[in-house]
Amino acid sequence: MDNVYIDEVETFIVDLPVKRPHQLAMTTITTQAIVIAIIKDKSGRTGVGEVATIGGASYGDSTVEAIKANVDKYIAPHLIDQSPIRFSKIMAMVGKHVRGNLFAKAVIEMALIDLAAKQREIPAYQLFGGKIHDSLPLAWTLASGDTAKDIEEAEEMLHKKRHNIFKLKIGHGDPGANVRHVGEIVKAVGGQSRITVDINQAWDEYIAARQIRALEEMGVSMIEQPLPAWNYEGMKRLTEKFDISILADESTTSLHDTYRIIKERAGDAVALKPAKHGGVLETKKIAGIAEGAGFGIYGGTMIESTVGNAIAASVYSTISEFKFGTEIFGPLLYRDRLTLEEIKVENFEIQIPDDIGFGNTLDYDKLHHYKR
Numbered sequence: 001m002d003n004v005y006i007d008e009v010e011t012f013i014v015d016l017p018v019k020r021p022h023q024l025a026m027t028t029i030t031t032q033a034i035v036i037a038i039i040k041d042k043s044g045r046t047g048v049g050e051v052a053t054i055g056g057a058s059y060g061d062s063t064v065e066a067i068k069a070n071v072d073k074y075i076a077p078h079l080i081d082q083s084p085i086r087f088s089k090i091m092a093m094v095g096k097h098v099r100g101n102l103f104a105k106a107v108i109e110m111a112l113i114d115l116a117a118k119q120r121e122i123p124a125y126q127l128f129g130g131k132i133h134d135s136l137p138l139a140w141t142l143a144s145g146d147t148a149k150d151i152e153e154a155e156e157m158l159h160k161k162r163h164n165i166f167k168l169k170i171g172h173g174d175p176g177a178n179v180r181h182v183g184e185i186v187k188a189v190g191g192q193s194r195i196t197v198d199i200n201q202a203w204d205e206y207i208a209a210r211q212i213r214a215l216e217e218m219g220v221s222m223i224e225q226p227l228p229a230w231n232y233e234g235m236k237r238l239t240e241k242f243d244i245s246i247l248a249d250e251s252t253t254s255l256h257d258t259y260r261i262i263k264e265r266a267g268d269a270v271a272l273k274p275a276k277h278g279g280v281l282e283t284k285k286i287a288g289i290a291e292g293a294g295f296g297i298y299g300g301t302m303i304e305s306t307v308g309n310a311i312a313a314s315v316y317s318t319i320s321e322f323k324f325g326t327e328i329f330g331p332l333l334y335r336d337r338l339t340l341e342e343i344k345v346e347n348f349e350i351q352i353p354d355d356i357g358f359g360n361t362l363d364y365d366k367l368h369h370y371k372r
């Protein structure tokens, strides 16, 4: 192989518009802010990574501005003249020099793996275990903020055989009214689909205990992050109290946080997201400890565009069992994309791309059009 060593690292902040407002507990998304990292080797080949953030600093403490600044100043210099196939070693070295910054580490590690796979002309999943699944169940999030519109959207998705798992974002506004909204959706489409809810940390333990009982009786199959991320004890009590699955999302970031959740049983399922864990390798470790503890695994999303979504699909394809399926629908919410490739969904499942690297060909005109 000619010159495989890293020559250049570039990062871009991109604001991509979505098709409809996406209402969550802490923000309503109209454009999504993402960071694209491009690592170039000395022969001009490029590896690409993407991390998305939700609502500025309202979902988590990584913002696109901080991610870009910290990659450019503190991470990128460690990459120059390294060979990307040593991505584990490079990331271990970065870990010694840079604390935290999980999103910043993730976007770089993704681009390293993509480049290493492209240099070998193999799909990226072959560098971290190989593919188990050719496709995975794909949930859709109903979050228009309007019950009738949500039902119409769900019926359309069922008809197109795109989704038969629906997640409802119900942390915004009055808990009782939101639970009634869930009831109406369950009544309309619950017979043909599975319904889950995401509170995004918005309830306290008292409200959660009341509302989860009602949700359980309706036949909702999973409650995601009902309490603030810090409230491990409350999550443990809810997990003990109810049969319904309690999924930890915002509280499951680093490997160490996840270990604590598992040890304290502060939930009984974890939502994976390569960005929040610090990359592909950390996501695989988290899946491993969750599997060892008998926790359910859910393939989560930060609502990435096609680039990051293909990366998540590739990682999830190497993990043995998703008790609750995945929600890597991001590209379907966007009005445009930065790659030539599109997401493929057939018979309610996302198809795992088998192209070289993570299967993303960047459209540089689009990148320059949407970059900040």
Ligand SMILES: [Mg+2]
Pocket (backbone or CB within 6 Å): 198, 200, 224, 225, 249, 250, 271
């Ligand atoms: Mg969530």
